[in-house]
Structure formats: structure tokens, C-alpha cells
Amino acid sequence: MTVKTYTCYVVFQTHWDREWYLPFEVYRHRLTQVIDRIVEGLENNELEQFVLDGQMAALEDYLEVCEPYMEERILSLIKEKKIIIGPWYVLADEFLVSGESLIRNLEIGMKLANKYGESQMVGYLPDTFGHVSQMPQLLKGFGIDNAIAWRGIDSDKSELIWKAPDGSQVLTVFLPEGYYQPVLNEESYQTSMANYVEKVKGFAQTSALLLTNGGDHLMPKHGDMLGKINEISSEEVTFVSSTYEHYLTSLKAELPEDLPVYYGELRSNKHAYVLPNVLSTRTYLKQQNQMMEDELTGYTEPLLTLTASNNYPARYLEESWKLLMKNHPHDSICGCSLDEVHREMETRTMKLGQRLESLQMGALAAAGIQDAAESGHATRKPFEDNTVFTVFNPHVHSYSGPIRGTIWLKEDIDFSLVDEHGQYYQPTILSKRKDRHFASPLDAFPEFTEGTFYEVIFSVEELPATSLTTFRVVEGEYKTLVEMEAGVVDTAFYRINVETDGSLTLEEKTTGRTYKGLQSFYSSLDVGDEYTYSPPKDDIRTFGRLKGNPKVDYSGDVSLLHYTVELEVPAGCREDRTGPVEEKVTTEIQVTVMLTSHSPRIESKVKVLNRAQDQRLRVQFPLGATIEQTYSDTAFDVVKRPAKKIEEFDAPKQKEVPVVVEPSLSFIRAEQNGVGIHFFHRGLQEYQVVPSGKEDILEVTVLRSVGWLSRDDLRTRGGGAGPGMETPEGQCLGTYTFDIAFEPASGCTNGNIAKSAHFYRIPPRIYPGDARGKNLVRLVEIDNKEVQWSALYCSDGEMYLRLWNPTKKEQAFQFSTGQEINTITKVNMDKSELILLNDQSDRLSPKGIANYRLQFS
Ligand SMILES: [Zn+2]
Structure with missing residues (x-):
């Protein structure tokens, strides 16, 4: 009998969390030492090639501070393809950032990589906490036909096909043991290597095995690493120093025809933690990020495209995108780092906000709509008011x-x-x-x-x-606004009043249906950490009570309902973390609900003064029905998921309890046969549907108060997820203001609700100045309301529009414009040309993303 033989492709790598359990500058100093070692190892032939974690930001961080002679050395190693770079700018969390941010992440990452050398064409996602459904379509859009990933995949094979909802597919390599494999740094590397091979070969469907040799912030040990590889080869396994691209080429040559196929989003925690409650850790960071994404793609780029396409600040915008994306790595936007790290993120947000406001004002000045100078020619001068x-x-x-x-x-x-x-x-x-x-x-x-x-x-x-x-x-x-005597809102759509528990009762006039208990807040205990929710054994749940009388102001068009809800909650949990302390504190929630006569949407501003630690604050919307599924938006998709998942609280060792919370970027559709709720938000990205007798309840997490980066005593996760450091600011004490909105379900399409959510997040905005006579009318309009837009921007002097189809049907549409369009070219995400449109119309495939270059005559 012949023994099956393998080739194990050893890829030397480091995984670089730019900030996490140490702040950015401390990690960067460490990065200089790690890269210096890599350069020395490559120059001395102790290493053959090294993969710099698939992200360009780490290289930029190094180049900003390294000595000039080191810059020369590293750049020449990149040119010789000994240091492998790209394709991402940062290793972002996929659920917490917008789809457009993921595209720009690849666009800017690949552009930078190609400036220094050649981008690695590998969809490298080693550590991300689960994966969005459209990732295969995004990768294919940039000419990448593969992915290498770990968390979120429940496969028992290491090679599989991953399909996006539009049908795009990538060959995907699942890392059954994860990317953290510094095997050759270990004293007993021979034994460790044998153990590793033993574990992974059961997953392999070919003779090609992969070892991602390295780990978080690790450098290859001093000494001859190539020598070690040559030494350990046996009759069964030949070890070769390699790259991901070489490994994939060898793998493709032997793949079986019938690879397992995985569809859509990957959030399974069968093999590895997906750390689902990072969706609600430090919600203020999520909110700030979404505000900046909206400012950038919603206002700044389209305004500059409309007003200044000939004088477009492309570099300024690219640097702004980089600043935004420095908040997107999985340890940053997830909120699972040191307090210091998250304070630095807030500073980045503040700086970015200043930039984007300046760019928007600059756009108005460039178009002569308002002037930055007294002596200029614009219609509005600096000291003029907004008449x-x-x-x-x-x-x-x-x-x-x-x-x-x-x-x-x-x-x-x-x-x-x-x-x-x-x-x-x-x-x-x-x-x-x-x-x-x-x-x-x-x-x-x-x-x-x-x-x-x-x-x-x-x-x-x-x-x-x-x-x-x-x-x-x-x-x-x-x-x-005039104060109404009865504390009740009465509009063409609804009659709404506030109950003594602070919840709303809503009568819908068109259907005669009544919804009770809406927008009701409750707090329960959470002794988890920045990654994972974990209730203590002795949990208690506190609901609100109305403080004072609600007040209604009414103008004939607008109703404002003001009220305050208080919750008497435990101040925190006991030292033994099994239940609450005796002491109580008051959480105060001030709510202003706004209704207008022309819109069925009910918009709330929710100001929370939180004084409680070790707790989770949620807002509930009883749905008036039991529901089978929910829909919510993630990057370029509206994802359908089963509504109610059975919740467990006790996890075995090294496992998580099943995932019960779901992600959303801006809306949740929770309805059955036209009964239920459409919910809109900014920054409240975690939801769950829980059963409650005859109806189900949509719950959205408002705040999670936790004081530790990671702990190893959680019920819901059988081990730590990082170092057990204290993070007192993760308790989210103090005042936070959130915007949410809802409306009773109306049986609309996913396209309608996506459009509605986009307008909620990015409403038309008032700017100072006079645009009359400037020919700034209707740059481009799409006549199909199911078709959504993601970006309108300029690049290399050309104008681009990105559209997507949230529906499962093909959507035909027509472009129209106030100006004469010369040509419309359909392009790939990487801007390579696909086809010239013969007329000003096109068809968007089900769940497809399409990119257009618009040229005006
Ligand atoms: Zn990481």
C-alpha cells in the first residue's frame, strides 16, 4: 500500500492588529522591530518570502517612521516579490462598515500595493468575525477569484466554493486551525509541525496543505527558518516555503469537481468564535462611523462630483477615506480594544468630520454658490445670512x-x-x-x-x-409649535399615546390595527466582555416607568411628543459575577418622537443617561404577530434570516453558545403578512427576535456596559478571546443620543425599504448659498425605485456611479440627466471596462452590483 503524500506550503506571515490590547503607537514601535527582522531574514536568505498580512496600512505605518535606508531595503524586497503586499488597506470588520467602505478598502489597498510592487490577488480574511454574503462578488469585482478565511465557516473540508447571492463564486480555503500558527518559532517545532499536519490533513481534499506560519504581532524567530523547513520534510510530507498565490495555483491543479458549496453570509461558530456581540459593544463608535460614512459617500463625494468635477480633490478624498478606514479594522470598529484605542478612534472621527465639512463648503465655493472670500464672485458672500x-x-x-x-x-x-x-x-x-x-x-x-x-x-x-x-x-x-392639552398624538396616519411604563400604543388608522408596547426600554445584567454578552445566573430584568406627563407640541404639519422614562436598575454586578449588587441607580431616557403629516415614519431621538454598569439596555418592539423570518441590510444585500433562534447560556470549553443576534447596517424588516414593524437606525447594529406568547418581539441593543476586554469566566463562551484587561470606558456611563425610527409594516418590497432607509440615513440637506443659474440640476437620475445607489464620485478625472439591486428580480432602468450624456460605460469594480451601453438604459441582475463611468459632452 502506498502512503498518501502531501506538500505543505509554509507561508511566513504576521497578523497585524494595528491597535488592540496595546495602543497604535506602541504596536507601531513593535512593527518596526518585526519588519526589521523580516528584512534582515529575507536579505540573509533565512526566509524566502513573507506575507505582510494582506493589508497596506501596516506598510504605510512603517514607512512613515522608518529610517530612509530601511525604506530602500523594504521597497526593493517588495519589488523582488519577497515581501508580499495587498490587497486590502485594512482588515475591516465586514458587518459593521458599509459595503462602499469594503469596496474602497480594496480599491485603495490595491492601488497602493501596485504603486510599490504588485498586489497579492488573494481574498485574505484571516481573523474577521464572520463574513458578509456579497464578499465573493466584491472580490470578483477586483479580479480576485479566491478567499482564505477562518471564522464563520462550518466546513469539514478545507476547500470549498463560496457563492454570493448574485451567483459570483470564489474558491475558498478554510483554515481549520486558524491563522495563528507560529509553529517554526517553537522550541519543539518538529513535534508541533507533525501535530499540525495531523490536524489539517483530515480537512484537505488534495495533496496540498497550508501552514500560515506566524501569529498576532509576531516576527519569525531569529535564525535560519528556511533551513528548518528543509530539515523537517519526510516521506509523507514535503515542506516548501511559499506564498498564498503559489499555494492556490498548486491547489487548483488538483481540486475535485464536487467541492462543497456555501451560500451567502458565513457566521457559524462551529469551529471558531465569531464573537457576535461586538455588534453592540460601544455603540457610540458604530454611530460615529456611520455618520462619517454618510458624510463621505452621502454628501461630500456627490456634492464635489456635482459642483467640482473638473477640480476634484481626489487626493484629499483618498486620504480622508484612509482616515475613515483606520477605524475599520476588526479590533477597532468592534469596540474590543483598550479604552485608549477607542479614544484615539474618536479623535480620528473628529478630524474626519472637520475635513468633510470643509470639503463640502469648498465644493459650494468651487461652484460659485457661496464664497470663502469677500472679494470673490460667488452669489453669497461670507457675512450674508441664509435669506x-x-x-x-x-x-x-x-x-x-x-x-x-x-x-x-x-x-x-x-x-x-x-x-x-x-x-x-x-x-x-x-x-x-x-x-x-x-x-x-x-x-x-x-x-x-x-x-x-x-x-x-x-x-x-x-x-x-x-x-x-x-x-x-x-x-x-x-x-x-403649540402645546396640546391631551398628551396624545393624532395624525392622518396614527393615534399614539404613552403608557405608564413608557411604551407607546399606536393605532394605525388605515388598517384599524393597534400595536402595544412599542419602543419600550429594558435593562438586564451582562457580566460578559467586549466580545460576548453573558448574563449572570441570577439575572434581573428592569422595565421603565414614565416620569411626569408626556408633552405634545403640534403645528398643523408636525407633532412632537416629549417624554421621559426612568429605569431603577442595579448599579452593577457583584464581585463574584453571579448577580446584581444591592445598590440601585436610575437610568434616565429622554425621548422626542416626531411625526409629520406627509410621512408614515415615526422618528425618535433617544437620549440615554446611563449610570449602571454590567448591563445591557435594549429597546423592544412587539410585532403583533409571530414571524418566520426577518430581513436586514448588510453590504450590498438585504439578507433573509430565520426569525427566532433558540438561545442557550452555557457553552462548553472553547466553544460559544449558538449565535442569536443578527447584524444590520440601517434597517430591519420584521413582519408577517403585512403585520409587524420596519425599524430604521443609525449605529444600533445588533438585533434579535424573541418569542413572547402570541407575538414575537423585535429587540435592538442600545448599550452594552462591560468593563473588560476579555474574561475567561463567561457562561456563554468557554474561554478568553484576548487578554483579560480592564476597560472601564466600555461601561458606556454617561449620556448618549441615538436616532431611531419605525413604522408599521406595509407589505413593501426590499428595494422600497432599502431606499427609505438610505433617505433616512442621508436626508436632503440645507446648505447656505444660491445655486440658481449654475446649471447644477440633476446630474443623474435612475427611474427604477428598486435600484439603489452606493456611490457617485470621481476618479482619475472620470465620473463613476455604483448601483445595486437588493431584490431577487432583474431590474431594468433608465439613466436620465439634466445634461447631455456622451457615453455610459459599464465597468468592473476595479474600473476595467465591460461594455459601452448603446442607449441610456441597462438591466441589473438579481442581487447584482454594477458600476458605470459617465462621460458628459
Ligand atoms: Zn486580528
């Missing part, structure tokens, strides 16, 4: 609904609004304050001007797509 202002609709669909924002006027007057076509609008004034307006022109002394700031809301019909529409303040009357 004339513009509304920017960045979407490829027209908009009907409320516009909300702040304008300031030098005079304190009654006024109405009129648009470019002479149409009058009577706004409601939500708030009004006298204050000073500050302006600092480029060419004049900075000054304050006295004025009145009005927070206005008014409803528009068919505000054109991708355009700026100018409004003027004219003599007339606005509406003001």
Missing part, C-alpha cells in the same frame, strides 16, 4: 417628504419659503434662538454677526435627484 439657501439631494431618486435643517437670518421676522419655480412653502419652526454667526473670510477679518437661528422643517414634492435646489426666505408666516 437664500440651497437644498442638496444627493440621491439618484427624486425626494418627497420633510426637509429639516437650520437657517440663520439677521432679522427676527415671520417668513415663508419660495422655491425656484415660485412654489410657496410654510415651514414649521422647531426651535428658534438668538445667537451670533461667525464667519472668517479668506481675505478679511473674522467677525460675528448678530442673528436668529431657526430650526425649520417643511415638506417638498419631487425634489429632483442629484441636484441643488434654491429656496428664498420671503415675507409671510411660518407655523409654530
